[in-house]
Amino acid sequence: MQTLNVDLGDRSYPIYIGNNLLTQADLLRPHIVGKQVMIVSNTTVAPLYLAQLKATLGDQYQVAEVILPDGEQYKTLEYVNHIFDGLLKNRFNRTCTLIALGGGVIGDMTGFAASAYQRGVSFIQIPTTLLSQVDSSVGGKTGVNHPLGKNMIGAFWQPKAVLADTQVLKTLPERELAAGIAEVIKYGLICDPEFFQWLNINMPALLNQNDNTLAEAVYRSCLNKASVVAEDETETGVRATLNLGHTFGHAIETEQGYGKWLHGEAVATGMLMAAELSQREGWLSAEDVKAVRDILISANLPIVAPSDMSAQAFLQHMAVDKKVLDGSLRLVLLHKIGQAVITNQFNQDNLMKTLNSGVQLGQI
Amino acid sequence: MQTLNVDLGDRSYPIYIGNNLLTQADLLRPHIVGKQVMIVSNTTVAPLYLAQLKATLGDQYQVAEVILPDGEQYKTLEYVNHIFDGLLKNRFNRTCTLIALGGGVIGDMTGFAASAYQRGVSFIQIPTTLLSQVDSSVGGKTGVNHPLGKNMIGAFWQPKAVLADTQVLKTLPERELAAGIAEVIKYGLICDPEFFQWLNINMPALLNQNDNTLAEAVYRSCLNKASVVAEDETETGVRATLNLGHTFGHAIETEQGYGKWLHGEAVATGMLMAAELSQREGWLSAEDVKAVRDILISANLPIVAPSDMSAQAFLQHMAVDKKVLDGSLRLVLLHKIGQAVITNQFNQDNLMKTLNSGVQLGQI
Numbered sequence: 001m002q003t004l005n006v007d008l009g010d011r012s013y014p015i016y017i018g019n020n021l022l023t024q025a026d027l028l029r030p031h032i033v034g035k036q037v038m039i040v041s042n043t044t045v046a047p048l049y050l051a052q053l054k055a056t057l058g059d060q061y062q063v064a065e066v067i068l069p070d071g072e073q074y075k076t077l078e079y080v081n082h083i084f085d086g087l088l089k090n091r092f093n094r095t096c097t098l099i100a101l102g103g104g105v106i107g108d109m110t111g112f113a114a115s116a117y118q119r120g121v122s123f124i125q126i127p128t129t130l131l132s133q134v135d136s137s138v139g140g141k142t143g144v145n146h147p148l149g150k151n152m153i154g155a156f157w158q159p160k161a162v163l164a165d166t167q168v169l170k171t172l173p174e175r176e177l178a179a180g181i182a183e184v185i186k187y188g189l190i191c192d193p194e195f196f197q198w199l200n201i202n203m204p205a206l207l208n209q210n211d212n213t214l215a216e217a218v219y220r221s222c223l224n225k226a227s228v229v230a231e232d233e234t235e236t237g238v239r240a241t242l243n244l245g246h247t248f249g250h251a252i253e254t255e256q257g258y259g260k261w262l263h264g265e266a267v268a269t270g271m272l273m274a275a276e277l278s279q280r281e282g283w284l285s286a287e288d289v290k291a292v293r294d295i296l297i298s299a300n301l302p303i304v305a306p307s308d309m310s311a312q313a314f315l316q317h318m319a320v321d322k323k324v325l326d327g328s329l330r331l332v333l334l335h336k337i338g339q340a341v342i343t344n345q346f347n348q349d350n351l352m353k354t355l356n357s358g359v360q361l362g363q364i
Numbered sequence: 365m366q367t368l369n370v371d372l373g374d375r376s377y378p379i380y381i382g383n384n385l386l387t388q389a390d391l392l393r394p395h396i397v398g399k400q401v402m403i404v405s406n407t408t409v410a411p412l413y414l415a416q417l418k419a420t421l422g423d424q425y426q427v428a429e430v431i432l433p434d435g436e437q438y439k440t441l442e443y444v445n446h447i448f449d450g451l452l453k454n455r456f457n458r459t460c461t462l463i464a465l466g467g468g469v470i471g472d473m474t475g476f477a478a479s480a481y482q483r484g485v486s487f488i489q490i491p492t493t494l495l496s497q498v499d500s501s502v503g504g505k506t507g508v509n510h511p512l513g514k515n516m517i518g519a520f521w522q523p524k525a526v527l528a529d530t531q532v533l534k535t536l537p538e539r540e541l542a543a544g545i546a547e548v549i550k551y552g553l554i555c556d557p558e559f560f561q562w563l564n565i566n567m568p569a570l571l572n573q574n575d576n577t578l579a580e581a582v583y584r585s586c587l588n589k590a591s592v593v594a595e596d597e598t599e600t601g602v603r604a605t606l607n608l609g610h611t612f613g614h615a616i617e618t619e620q621g622y623g624k625w626l627h628g629e630a631v632a633t634g635m636l637m638a639a640e641l642s643q644r645e646g647w648l649s650a651e652d653v654k655a656v657r658d659i660l661i662s663a664n665l666p667i668v669a670p671s672d673m674s675a676q677a678f679l680q681h682m683a684v685d686k687k688v689l690d691g692s693l694r695l696v697l698l699h700k701i702g703q704a705v706i707t708n709q710f711n712q713d714n715l716m717k718t719l720n721s722g723v724q725l726g727q728i
Contacts, residue, residue: 077445088512091683116480119507119518120598143483148452154483155519234484319455 002219006138006226008233011158015137015226017219019211021165022049022126025056031161033122034095037061040083040110041101042070045128048171053101053126064090068106072253072263075105075144077153083113097122097160103129103176104136104263108154111142115157125162129172130180130214131264133164134187134221139229139239149317150250156234164222166214174300179264181206181299182245184217186271187224189292190241193338195220196295203298241340244332245270248305251317255309261302268301273354278334280350288337304357311355366583370502370590372597375522379501379590381583383575385529386413386490389420395525397486398459401425404447404474405465406434409492412535417465417490428454432470436617436627439469439508441517447477461486461524467493467540468500468627472518475506479521489526493536494544494578495628497528498551498585503593503603513681514614520598528586530578538664543628545570545663546609548581550635551588553656554605557702559584560659567662605704608696609634612669615681619673625666632665637718642698644714652701668721675719 001018016027037057041050046067057063066086068079087096100110100123107125114123127133143154169177184206188196198220199206205213225242232239248270253261275292278284284292296303305314318329330344331351365382380391401421405414410431421427430450432443451460464474464487471489478487491497507518533541548570552560562584563570569577589606596603613634617625639656642648660667669678682693694708695715 077441081441084510084517085512088510088516112480116476116507116517116519118516119505119520141483143480146448146452148449152452152482153448153480155480156483 002215004219004222004226006158007230008140008158011140013159013161015162015164015222017164017215017222018166019215020167021163022052022168023056025058027163028056028124028161031124032061032097033160034093034097035061036090036092036096037063037099038083038087038090038092038096039063039065039099039101040068040106040113041065042068042106044070045102045106049101049128049168053099062090064092068109072105072145073257075109077144077146080109080113080144083109084117087113087117092117094118094121097124099124099126101126101128102132103127104132107132107136108142108151109144111140111157111159112144112154115142115155120157122160123157125159127162127164128168129176130169130218131176131183133169133218134180135183135225137162137164138222138225140233150254164218166211166218169214170209175262175265177207177209178300179262179268182264182268182271182296182301184221185295185299186242186244186267187221189271189334189337190244190332190340191228191338192220192224195224196337200295203295207299240330240342241332244334244340245272245274247318247331248273248314251314252305252309254317255313256306265302268296268299269303269305272296272303273305273357274331274333276357277331277346277350277354280353281333281346283333283335284337288334291337311352314355366579368583368586368590370522371594372504372522375504377523377525379526379528379586381528381579381586382530383579384531385527386416386532387420389422391527392420392488392525395488396425396461397524398457398461399425400454400456400460401427401463402447402451402454402456402460403427403429403463403465404432404470404477405429406432406470408434409466409470413465413492413532417463426454428456432473436469436509437621439473441508444473444477444508447473448481451477451481456481458482458485461488463488463490465490465492466496467491468496471496471500472506472515473508475504475521475523476508476518479506479519484521486524487521489523491526491528492532493540494533494582495540495547497533497582498544499547499589501526501528502586502589504597514618528582530575530582533578534573539626539629541571541573542664543626543632546628546632546635546660546665548585549659549663550606550608550631551585553635553698553701554608554696554704555592555702556584556588559588560701564659567659571663604694604706605696608698608704609636609638611682611695612637612678615678616669616673618681619677620670629666632660632663633667633669636660636667637669637721638695638697640721641695641710641714641718644717645697645710647697647699648701652698655701675716678719
């Protein structure tokens with residue numbers, strides 16, 4: 001097992017990464033505040049791991065659970081309210097702990113519920129997807145979607161601890177594993193070129209869910225993210241580079257309706273669009289863009305936006321994206337592989353060509 | 365005009381107290397972040413003061429507004445969502461400012477919306493009731509009610525500035541003025557015996573809305589509250605003394621349905637119940653309790669719980685009250701006038717007798 005400390009002053013917390021962590025009471029219990037524990041999970045994950053988690057907790061706590069339907073389309077204020085209902089019906093007080101057992105949606109909703117219940121209680125993350133282990137488990141971004149925009153309502157709220165158990169990834173559908181790998185690739189692209197090369201070599205082992213390869217990919221991803229977050233917790237600067245591919249990706253997700261494309265799939269296509277725009281700006285070479293495309297293909301990820309999605313549809317959704325600062329569109333682009341920049345200095349024609357690339361089947 | 369600085373490190377902010385502040389652009393504008401301003405008000409206050417506020421803002425901002433129905437029964441997640449709707453429809457970005465123009469309900473909802481919109485934006489309070497000027501404008505508690513408990517969902521989120529304009533109190537209905545005076549009296553009871561005496565003398569002038577008397581009452585109340593909040597921002601200790609009368613009062617409000625009793629009215633009755641329990645515990649004298657009862661009567665405040673509200677109904681609502689810590693009921697009681705204590709050391713029979721005092725018409 002590896003331990004990574006996310007350094008945020010009095011809000012610092014450890015991420016434990018390894019196999020079969022879900023069975024280890026001595027990892028979990030020291031981070032539980034109070035005697036009341038609410039497990040929040042969904043209808044897919046709960047049948048697989050809820051009993052194990054409860055066994056690990058033992059009988060020294062008042063344990064209750066809220067099981068939500070599975071899917072990004074349920075990441076709403078309405079379903080967060082189900083968590084509040086559960087907490088209040090079970091008379092949870094201010095000294096309690098929520099445990100998120102599930103993917104990014106469950107983590108985001110549970111974290112937001114923890115931030116707002118009685119103006120803030122403790123929570124622990126047990127991410128059960130690769131995407132949530134490498135992304136949402138670090139950084140304290142919590143929240144829900146609104147019909148007019150993704151992640152528009154939420155809070156910065158840090159967990160007390162994160163258990164990233166690579167064993168639970170074994171039950172992950174192939175499509176979700178690939179979606180997680182998209183975010184892993186992202187860290188290589190924005191700040192870690194050696195990791196990008198490592199991923200090129202180790203992609204087959206990663207897809208085969210080799211334990212050590214998975215653990216290393218999770219560790220290296222979290223390390224990169226933790227370093228960025230420690231520098232800029234509330235995203236006033238460098239943290240925004242973590243949104244590589246997300247502005248394009250969010251537009252795809254919103255246009256298609258939440259839940260149709262997986263988040264990681266939309267980010268994969270969005271990252272290639274960012275790379276293509278970066279090439280048009282004269283930063284990336286054709287070989288670099290090919291390398292981005294090839295690694296996404298090798299991870300079984302989509303690389304072309306929906307063919308019926310117009311440039312106009314992209315622009316409409318991007319204009320409300322929260323990465324838009326004071327009305328001027330800022331994008332995360334690549335100066336080179338391993339070096340992301342946040343900029344509003346790009347040619348509008350190049351942007352339009354890139355937005356039309358779905359229609360043009362990904363050719364630039 | 366008086367200025368009071370609430371000292372909370374990098375979240376410090378000024379409270380301006382005086383007459384006709386709503387017309388003073390130079391007070392307001394320096395605290396506005398960004399170019400987008402969302403005014404949140406209600407159907408009672410907006411017709412009186414919205415036009416004035418917009419005139420003061422001038423035309424250098426993109427100003428939008430959300431007008432909510434008036435009343436505690438609308439202080440829900442559902443109506444906060446109307447604020448999010450307005451922000452997103454008007455394409456507000458992360459660099460924007462919300463202005464709460466209204467009483468405590470509007471302040472609490474606007475503050476919570478500001479805390480959660482895009483994970484946190486700026487807000488300014490312009491409290492238009494005496495209660496909100498002396499209570500909710502200091503301390504950063506924001507939030508909404510849940511059918512199972514008051515203020516159960518929220519955040520600690522500090523405003524950038526508070527404008528407490530005593531001129532707007534002139535349009536306040538008598539019952540709301542009295543409800544505000546209940547919280548003013550509270551500061552005397554918990555920590556400021558000289559202020560309690562001052563109030564005894566100045567109650568007629570206060571009820572007549574004398575400008576200087578109002579301003580002094582607001583200033584002294586905010587000063588007391590700011591001092592307590594600076595010591596304990598997130599209510600882990602002494603801040604809980606500010607809840608004198610609130611545990612009993614919340615039970616009354618919840619039992620009656622939100623909006624039937626005004627918050628300050630319920631707190632007034634709750635404070636007398638706390639005083640009566642304190643007498644039964646041997647701390648307050650009969651004269652002290654009479655002084656509490658008399659000042660509440662002189663302010664036209666109710667001093668008896670609803671006659672049909674049983675001790676059992678009180679207990680049921682108090683058990684979920686967030687002042688219950690780890691299952692043991694803690695109450696704010698009075699060692700003497702001007703000295704509140706938080707304690708779970710009280711005789712259960714004394715509590716039951718006090719809870720039955722409504723049925724017994726306030727006699728102990």
